Amino acid sequence: MTSHPSLPGSLADASLADSEMSWPVTSSEEKFASGFLRLTLDTIVSPDGGEHPRAVVRPRGAVAVLAVDDEGRILVVDQYRHPVGRRLLELPAGTLDVEGEEPVDAAARELAEEADVRADTWEVQLTMYSTPGYSSEAWTIYRATDLTPVPDDERTEREAEEADMHQWWMPLDDAVAAVLDGRIADAKTAASVLAEQVRRSRA
Incomplete structure (x- = not known):
């Protein structure tokens, strides 16, 4: 371990990572x-x-979906969030509230329920803790591609806050700008958008 030459702390190497620990x-x-x-x-x-x-x-844990269409646009939905008193732009998302359901299946269900969209290709994009200072909630964010619409007669009738939800397809550059200037403030959405930008820059 090598100390920083002029500031408190040590210099990190490429292996630095979160680690398991449990205090009594x-x-x-x-x-x-x-x-x-x-x-x-x-x-x-x-x-x-x-x-x-x-x-x-x-x-109980949660999932979110970064859905990417054939033109590279990403899907966000807006809905009212009572705890913060705002309408937020977010990825389609939801809790693991179906007993025994696999996270990727929950993600597919949420995408269909909130956006009337299905995906044929799924991969894990990010895993993250939203607010680890006081919550154990863990998120898995999936990247979904090869999209098709859910047939009209199979669509979910949305209720409560979700009944007033809208779907928006944003070019990635516009989404990145919205994150950086505070128009998108939801943590999972901001993290996913920026991760997608990095992914494409490395392609």
């Missing part, structure tokens, strides 16, 4: 539970022996 938990008290998530109050023990309370939101 002396107690875990469930404060809330629903079909989508649990909230626990955990007491963890740091290496120096100190005990620290931590509220942890425990969702």
